[in-house]
Amino acid sequence: MADVINKSWTLGDLVKKHPGLLPVLGDAGLPVNGCSMPAEDTLEQIALTQGWTEEQLEALVQDANKRIAENVTLKGKNGLMNVSQNAITKIKELMQKQERTDSGLRLSVSPGGCAGFSYGLMFAKESVPGDEVIELGGVKFFVDGNHLTMLQGLEIDYIDGLQGAGFKITNPNAKSSCACGSSFR
Secondary structure (H helix, E strand, O other): OOOOOOOOOEHHHHHHHOHHHHHHHHHHOOOOOOOOOOOOOEHHHHHHHOOOOHHHHHHHHHHHHHHHHHOOEEEOHHHOEEEEHHHHHHHHHHHHHOOOOOOEEEEEEEEOOOOOEEEEEEEEOOOOOOEEEEEEOOEEEEEEHHHHHHHOOEEEEEEEEOOEEEEEEEOOOOOOEOOOOOEEO
């Protein structure tokens, strides 16, 4: 079960555990972007500083917990990868739009990018020899078997907010990654 947040959570803890909530908090008017983000402050402290009422804060916490419950993460076999429901929904939407409903999604790793390796996501009709095939939420993911150790525990989410929209990949095996999140080492 996902962590249930409350007003005593620090912004830093919330960002670590539920980065997809940042656009929700920002849209609600909390200062959650940039270097001046008060990571050590609790949601209550931040809301009170902004002049919020207790009722407004409670409504935001309830909305955030509702979104967490709706965005259940689907886990692949052997813990290889986790994909949020938001990402599954967006992938299916793109497949439909591009008339690729008979395809799956190839997740690849290739040398390049500012940090050393780059992720690739592209539609593919079928797996190739050596692929690990994982089906999550009705979407087939094809992963090259040679990249399994680099991708163990990978998380894919789709975030849509004021700062833009896109797939967010979090890799627990990465020693570092670039600011844009599309390459790692």
